[in-house]
Amino acid sequence: MTALAQTMPHTAEATLRALAPTLRDTEAAFSSAGASLGTAVSDLNTLRNSFGRLDALLGPDQTAHFQHLTSETGRQTLLLREGFERFLQHSQDLRGAVGTMQSEVSELVATIRTISIVTLHARILGNALSSNRQRVETFTLGLTGLAAEATRIVEEVEDAMAGIVARADVMDTEALSLARELGGAVQPALAEIGTLSTAAEEDRLRLAEGNSALAARMETIFSEVAQIILSLQVGDATRQRLEHVQAVTAAAMDEGRSAGLRALLLDLADALAAGTQDRLTAELAAVSGRLLTVEDAATSAISTARTLYLDGPGQNMVAIGAMARRAAQVGQGLQRCSGHLKVMSAQAQQIGRHLDLIRSHEIRMRRIEDQVRLLGLNAVIVCAKLGQEGRALQEVSRQLRELTRLSGAVFARLHLRLEETERWAAAIGTDAVANLAQDLDHVAAGMNSLRTLLTSTDSALRDSGTMFGQTGRSLATALASGAATLGRYSRNLSGLASFRAQLKRLGPQPDFAPQPPEVGTADHDIVASLRMIYTMPEERQIHDRVVGAPAQPAAAEAPAAAPAIDDIFF
Incomplete structure (x- = not known):
């Protein structure tokens, strides 16, 4: 081997x-x-x-939605301005009606107090008479009872009127705050949103193009x-x-x-x-x-993504960020406006209850007016029988009839003012508030949709930037x-x-x-x-x-x- x-x-x-x-x-x-x-x-x-x-x-769908929201914001802003102007006019009409009614109540109070004074004078004169004393006392005592009842009614009317004025003052204050909120905060922010819409759309277009290029x-x-x-x-x-x-x-x-x-x-x-x-x-x-x-290509793409999605929102979303902030401000302002409206509606309802009380006293006062007139006629008969001794009492009776006539006229005017005030209070408490509240709700819904879209975009961009940072590594x-x-x-x-x-x-x-x-x-x-x-x-x-x-x-x-x-x- x-x-x-x-x-x-x-x-x-x-x-x-x-x-x-x-x-x-x-x-x-x-x-x-x-x-x-x-x-x-x-x-x-x-x-x-x-x-x-x-x-x-x-993409195109959300871009179209964004354009619709911004254009709708402009339309709703105009409607809100018109609705608020109508609301202010209603408030002024109510205030005018309350002022006129207050004057009528003041005159009624003065008339009833005069009647009370004249009634007291009649009792003094009646006590000084020597004949027909019983019939005179019947006249003076009846007159005194009616005057006392009228005085109590007028006091309640006066209290109710004071309540109406107080409620109207609160409504004025709320209307002023509402005007300040709408005119000083909400409407300027809405106007700025309209101004920013074009720039914001350009921001979105730049981001969309950058996103498409990066995706490719x-x-x-x-x-x-x-x-x-x-x-x-x-x-x-x-x-x-x-x-x-x-x-x-x-x-x-x-x-x-x-x-x-x-x-x-x-x-x-x-x-x-x-x-x-x-x-x-x-x-x-x-x-x-x-x-x-x-x-190398992935590293470069990740760097571009971080710039686009993290730094980009700060650079390419200036208008979008400003719109989102303004939309948030509008939403907060509208919430405060709704609060003012609720207070005004509640005050208008309180005014309505006070007016109901006055209306219920109107019937009683007309009955007293009729009874005083009847007593006055009886007094004329008594005084005619007294002759010279009854002349002073006869003059008092004439004064009472005149005062009764005056109070009746005041009540007639007060009735008209009452109806007018009720009409404006109801308009403020229901229609005007409801219409303005509806306008506010429409604007609020639009702002909420717009802010949701903007903040969702911003959140998605930042989430994508973070994801690209983590996934990229x-x-x-x-x-x-x-x-x-x-x-x-x-x-x-x-x-x-x-x-x-x-x-x-x-x-x-x-x-x-x-x-x-x-x-x-x-x-x-x-x-x-x-x-x-x-x-x-x-x-x-x-x-x-x-x-x-x-x-x-x-x-x-x-x-x-x-x-x-x-x-x-x-």
Whole structure:
């Protein structure tokens, strides 16, 4: 046995062991790189969802909604101004009616007090009479009772009128506060919103364009990552090719092989290993380069996104931010206005109750008026019988009739003022308040919708900026990790170099030229069977170059169509 034959089993085992680490590293490296790119794909899909949300807020539908809200705000502002002017006119009409009614009540009070004084005078005169004393006392006592009752009624009317005036004063104060709120805060803010609408629409357009451009850039990155994942199939192909090298090497090491076949198979194993190494080195360089390019593009896109979504709202949403603040101010101001309206409505209802009390006393006063007139007629008869002694009492009776006439006239006018005041109080308490409240509600609803749209956009932009910051770092890390893994694997392909060096030591002398086995021999069958294990055309080409002509027609060896991206990636 030659020295080569004695060392052969040991050397063959060492040679095959030299290839094992490379096989393990191939599977581990490409699996790790694939996992990193899987994380990158997940991050990119997260960003896709963010773009969709922003598209919904900045797209044509929401833009049209924004334009409708701003134009509707202008229309509602005009209606609110007109409604408030009508409301103020109603308030002034009520105040005028209350003032006139107060004058009539004051005159009524003065008349009733005069009647009381005249009644007292009548009692004094009646007590001084010597004849018909009983009939005179009946007159004076009846007159005194009616005067007392009239005085009590007038006191209640006067109290009710004081309540009406107090309520009207409160309404005046609330109307002044309402006018100050609407004129000094709400309407200027609404006017500013109208002024800002064009600039805000331009802000939204800039953000929409920036978002669309960024989405397009991220889609390009997504496509690049998808292509890189396809390229990572070289890892599986490399593993298969190394297994084929291993199989050819093991076949060459079989003890029953002739020297010529062993030399041929060792040359074939070396050629297959060299082809695998060359192809793998080129593929790794290409994939690593694309990974670095995509990483740079992703980093740049993330930086742009942070500028657009975090810094952008401060720079590109000046008008939008101002509109949102003004819309909030309008909403707060309208709430205060509604509070003033509620107070005014409650005061108007209180005025209505006071008016009801006065109306109920009106009937009693008319009855007293009739009774005083009847007593006056009786007094005329009594005084006529008294002659000269009854003249003073007769004059008092005449005065009472005149005062009664005056009080009746006052009550007639008061009745008209009462109806007028009731009408304006009801108009303020129901129609005017309800109409103005409805105008306020319409404006408030518009402001709420506008503020919701603006704040939602701002929130979505800031959320997207934060998401891009977090996801962007994860994406960059995943891409960098994949590139680093493949880079380390590429630099550590020393296992193949060691394996090929072992093959060189096992091979024949340099001047030995192995020949392809003849057709029909056992060696030819062995070589042909090895050719059938290849899965890639390049392996067959290398085999045919080393061994000779193919055993089968080339048409039967056409490679299968490459899988589509959708089949592999999605």
